[in-house]
Amino acid sequence: MSDTDNNLPENDEPHGSADKESLKKISAFILKQMQKGKTRAEITQQFVDQGIEETTASGMVDEYCDVFVRRSISEQWTAFSLIPSIIGGLIAAIVGGLAWGLIVKHTEYELGLAAVGVGWLCAWSILFFNNGKKGVPVQMIAGLTSIAGILIGKYCFYFFQVQKIIETQHGAIMSTMVSPFSIEVMKGFIPYLIDMTAQPGVAYDVLWILFAVGSTWRITRSLNLPQADDAVSSETRAGSAESIRRSLMFTAIGAAVIYLLFSQLSKQAEIPLKSSLNEIQQDNVQFVVENMKLAGNTYYYFNLIAPEHVTQMQDEMMRFIAEHTAQGDLLAEIENLKKDHEAFSLELAKVEIPDSFYADPSSDRELFEAFYIFFLKELKLYLYTNLYVTYFNRGYDVTFDNDTNTAIEQVYTAFFKLQAEHDNEN
Structure with missing residues (x-):
């Protein structure tokens, strides 16, 4: 018998006089010997060699072995x-x-x-x-x-x-x-x-x-x-x-x-496609608008454009939907909006913008209104395009040619500045 097999906890006695820690050690020892293939008699003899009475050791070993065998049988995979x-x-x-x-x-x-x-x-x-x-x-x-x-x-x-x-x-x-x-x-x-x-x-x-x-x-x-x-x-x-x-x-x-x-x-990512404009409701349009308010390429329009103008744009879209049924009508309208946006953008790019306008766009009311209309047209184009992409054709390219030059980009910055000042005042 090896030394490791005789490595019993000292002064351990079963049940009555043994504390919980000793019983835990005895339990672990008996389980280890069983896993090695030792018979009950061999395990009992190891306790006897440590000075425990044979009858006591045998009863203790039988009790623990029965528990472990029942547990092992109940755990057997089938x-x-x-x-x-x-x-x-x-x-x-x-x-x-x-x-x-x-x-x-x-x-x-x-x-x-x-x-x-x-x-x-x-x-x-x-x-x-x-x-x-x-x-x-x-x-x-x-x-x-x-x-x-x-x-x-x-x-x-x-x-x-x-x-x-x-x-x-x-x-x-x-x-x-x-x-x-x-x-x-x-x-x-x-x-x-x-x-x-x-x-x-x-x-x-x-x-x-x-x-x-x-x-x-x-x-x-x-x-x-x-x-x-x-x-x-x-x-x-x-x-x-x-x-x-x-x-x-x-x-x-x-x-x-x-x-x-x-x-x-x-x-979770499915938005049911529609077959005709008749199926588009106010909630569908509102859903598109709310998502555009969060999108990285459209959220700033809602800082530049007055809320009442956004609402007016939604109402115009609902009137368009009420007057048309085919999704092809919406696509044709998008193409018209693209052409209008491109033409207006090219005209705006020809305008000489004074440096003072960048510092304060409201200093030139006429130019201010021209750029504001440009932003409205651009937002409307995005709104119609995103509605078409969301509910009719998800393969449609949501981007469009934008011939705005550096001057127009600077106007964006100027408008943001005015918006920030307005927010601070409020």
């Missing part, structure tokens, strides 16, 4: 426990990954510890769905689903970055219409992950992933007792009638939950 394990792991991976992604979105901080939380959630979800079954197959499912959850979290980070880029380049409306399930978006995820491997903090990412997988592997690890394997019947391996019913029930519930999760996610 064929019917694997599908609920997969379902439970996938649900936890989706929920955990999305939660991690939302945390990053709102805090703008990628908390690596959350990866361990995703792994922990996957492990306990698996044990809940498969009624506490453990073992190597369950461990593998737990490890793979925890990695899947981490990848879902990483995909969320990537998708939010894509949305920001699209919002900066094309506005808030276009960014809200980007689906996380878009093939084009998904294609960029692998290169994104590859680029991440070149980042300085990749070692920490790998470390957190290892911690996450390690935690799931430990939580779903069985006692692995040879004594329990001998006691497990073929019926237990296949699964009892009760465990089969439970497995089928949780498989159905889990599949329904996963379906609902994916259906809700797929709908």
Whole structure:
């Protein structure tokens, strides 16, 4: 017998006179010996060698061994426990990954510890769905689903970055219409992950992933007792009638939950397309306006233009919609607005603008009104175009030729200055 096998806790006595810490040590020792394949007689003899009475040692060993064997048998994975394990792991991976992604979105901080939380959630979800079954197959499912959850979290980070880029380049409306399930978006995820491997903090990412997988592997690890394997019947391996019913029930519930999760996610970026202008309501126009107020390329118009003029523009659009039915009419109107905008822009570019106007646009009322009309025309063009893109043709190019020169850009700045002064006064 090796020295390690004789390494019993000193002065430990079973139950009655032993404190909780001693009992814990005895329990851990007996379990370790059972995992090594020691028989009850061999374990009892080790206690006897340490001076414990044989009858007491035998009773204590039998009691602990019975508990561990029953526990090991109840934890044995079965064929019917694997599908609920997969379902439970996938649900936890989706929920955990999305939660991690939302945390990053709102805090703008990628908390690596959350990866361990995703792994922990996957492990306990698996044990809940498969009624506490453990073992190597369950461990593998737990490890793979925890990695899947981490990848879902990483995909969320990537998708939010894509949305920001699209919002900066094309506005808030276009960014809200980007689906996380878009093939084009998904294609960029692998290169994104590859680029991440070149980042300085990749070692920490790998470390957190290892911690996450390690935690799931430990939580779903069985006692692995040879004594329990001998006691497990073929019926237990296949699964009892009760465990089969439970497995089928949780498989159905889990599949329904996963379906609902994916259906809700797929709908979050969907705005139903319209077939005709008759379907456009005031709320639809208001939705487009509110998104333009947030978009990086249109929000400033709402600082330059008086609210009553924006309202008037919306009313004009509703009258146009009431008088036309075909979406082609809206497209034709957009083309007319483009031509009008281009012609007005070219005429405005010919005007010599005095330096004093940049400092105070209100110093030249006529020129001020000319530029104000220009901004109105530009906003109207954006409004009609964004309405068409949002509800009729998302492949339509929302950008348009803008021949404004440096002088007009300076006027934008001057108008912003006046707006800021006006806000300060109020």
